[in-house]
Amino acid sequence: MAAKKQHNGSTEAQIKEAARRVFTSKGFAATRTRDIAEESGVNLALINYYFRSKENLYNIIMVEQVQLFLHSVTGILNDPTTTLFTKLEIAIDHYIDMLIANPGLPIFVMNEVNNNPENLVDKVGFGNHNAGDLFIAKQWLEMTMAGEIQPIHPLHLISNVVAMTVFPFIAAPLLRNRSGMSVKEYNEMMLQRKKLIPHWVKTILTTPVPEPNKPDRS
Amino acid sequence: MAAKKQHNGSTEAQIKEAARRVFTSKGFAATRTRDIAEESGVNLALINYYFRSKENLYNIIMVEQVQLFLHSVTGILNDPTTTLFTKLEIAIDHYIDMLIANPGLPIFVMNEVNNNPENLVDKVGFGNHNAGDLFIAKQWLEMTMAGEIQPIHPLHLISNVVAMTVFPFIAAPLLRNRSGMSVKEYNEMMLQRKKLIPHWVKTILTTPVPEPNKPDRS
DNA sequence: GTTAATTTTAATCAAATGATTAAATAAGTT
DNA sequence: AACTTATTTAATCATTTGATTAAAATTAAC
Numbered sequence: 193m194a195a196k197k198q199h200n201g202s203t204e205a206q207i208k209e210a211a212r213r214v215f216t217s218k219g220f221a222a223t224r225t226r227d228i229a230e231e232s233g234v235n236l237a238l239i240n241y242y243f244r245s246k247e248n249l250y251n252i253i254m255v256e257q258v259q260l261f262l263h264s265v266t267g268i269l270n271d272p273t274t275t276l277f278t279k280l281e282i283a284i285d286h287y288i289d290m291l292i293a294n295p296g297l298p299i300f301v302m303n304e305v306n307n308n309p310e311n312l313v314d315k316v317g318f319g320n321h322n323a324g325d326l327f328i329a330k331q332w333l334e335m336t337m338a339g340e341i342q343p344i345h346p347l348h349l350i351s352n353v354v355a356m357t358v359f360p361f362i363a364a365p366l367l368r369n370r371s372g373m374s375v376k377e378y379n380e381m382m383l384q385r386k387k388l389i390p391h392w393v394k395t396i397l398t399t400p401v402p403e404p405n406k407p408d409r410s
Numbered sequence: 411m412a413a414k415k416q417h418n419g420s421t422e423a424q425i426k427e428a429a430r431r432v433f434t435s436k437g438f439a440a441t442r443t444r445d446i447a448e449e450s451g452v453n454l455a456l457i458n459y460y461f462r463s464k465e466n467l468y469n470i471i472m473v474e475q476v477q478l479f480l481h482s483v484t485g486i487l488n489d490p491t492t493t494l495f496t497k498l499e500i501a502i503d504h505y506i507d508m509l510i511a512n513p514g515l516p517i518f519v520m521n522e523v524n525n526n527p528e529n530l531v532d533k534v535g536f537g538n539h540n541a542g543d544l545f546i547a548k549q550w551l552e553m554t555m556a557g558e559i560q561p562i563h564p565l566h567l568i569s570n571v572v573a574m575t576v577f578p579f580i581a582a583p584l585l586r587n588r589s590g591m592s593v594k595e596y597n598e599m600m601l602q603r604k605k606l607i608p609h610w611v612k613t614i615l616t617t618p619v620p621e622p623n624k625p626d627r628s
Numbered sequence: 629g630t631t632a633a634t635t636t637t638a639a640t641c642a643a644a645t646g647a648t649t650a651a652a653t654a655a656g657t658t
Numbered sequence: 659a660a661c662t663t664a665t666t667t668a669a670t671c672a673t674t675t676g677a678t679t680a681a682a683a684t685t686a687a688c
Binding site for chain 4: 224225236237239246
Binding site for chain 4: 421452453454455456459
């Protein structure tokens with residue numbers, strides 16, 4: 193109904209940034225508005241003054257985070273001037289940098305996707321654009337029809353690429369615990385994966401899948 | 411201090427099973443004791459009567475679920491009579507069956523691991539046994555030293571296997587939405603992966619990694 | 629400088645929630 | 659049956675928590 197602030201807006205931005213940190217690390221239910229007030233160092237009532245309600249503030253944060261997770265490499269995958277494998281290399285490179293900067297993002301988004309899948313369509317506006325419209329999808333189809341890469345269902349391919357890229361961040365506390373690594377060492381392993389994952393994907397895509405009936409002998 | 415029930419114990423079991431369903435689907439903070447009472451169809455006070463507190467009940471469920479997730483294939487991976495690749499085939503086969511029966515398990519465990527990593531050691535009793543003690547670890551070392559498989563850091567290997575197996579269940583609502591599949595079709599894809607993942611892992615392990623300096627040409 | 633609008637604060641409210649209690653019912657023991 | 663023990667129920671408590679309010683402080687407008 194009305195625009196409220198008229199100067200710097202630092203309070204509003206402080207609250208939002210604090211809310212992002214707290215919501216993404218603890219989730220909606222475990223976060224109290226008092227946590228956000230404390231984290232941002234502002235009076236409790238200002239949260240409702242600037243954002244109306246906890247739920248409204250959460251939705252703002254959630255939409256931004258989901259879009260960051262889902263759309264941060266769309267441009268790369270839609271570039272008509274690069275090959276399929278080059279696209280993968282560049283996208284994985286950028287994505288791993290983004291995940292090192294936002295390690296809590298995947299588990300937050302996965303929770304949102306599992307607990308409120310309807311929000312993807314309602315609030316984030318999914319379902320409009322189709323993944324199959326990206327240029328990389330056309331390239332995949334062409335290369336498959338030409339027999340240049342193995343005929344694997346794209347869901348398997350997407351699952352594998354995203355899994356190998358994202359999962360180590362979701363399971364980081366577990367994998368780090370088991371391997372006795374420091375955060376720094378673990379991040380260096382993630383940087384190694386910038387080169388390794390594209391290589392593994394290329395390997396998978398160019399090595400014949402064994403016949404269901406006669407298992408391969410290696 | 412005292413043993414409480416003396417006959418069938420169905421009420422206690424009902425509460426526990428209802429708590430497992432509610433806790434694993436909504437998490438600790440979003441679950442109200444009234445949700446568990448309603449889900450199990452018992453009086454609210456019986457939850458505290460049988461389990462003392464919400465937190466105590468949660469810990470019981472949590473430990474069981476984490477152990478199911480982490481230890482359900484340990485026996486297979488420690489079998490001295492099978493080859494490394496056979497172990498992987500059998501373990502992945504069993505694991506995917508387990509995940510189809512418990513699709514909410516991975517996201518629940520990953521949340522616990524991210525939010526309360528100290529509980530892994532304190533309550534589940536991690537840190538005692540070492541993953542490197544399993545028979546499959548010895549086999550990996552032998553094959554690597556013999557040059558039969560690529561010298562890849564075991565963390566990469568474990569990450570890839572677990573990622574390709576588990577991640578499609580964590581991201582199921584997202585991947586299913588994007589591909590327009592039914593739950594049944596999606597599960598069939600997961601069953602396909604029983605054969606595909608071992609094949610991909612074998613491919614990765616037996617295809618030379620390109621030198622860092624001179625990139626491979628395929 | 630006075631007035632009006634905006635922002636901040638401290639106090640408070642109402643609803644939700646984990647837990648307890650005392651009484652009632654059921655089951656087991658002698 | 660009489661008595662003890664275990665289980666279940668409805669009511670209630672004390673805290674927590676999201677939100678509101680009225681007053682104070684700050685900033686902008688004239």
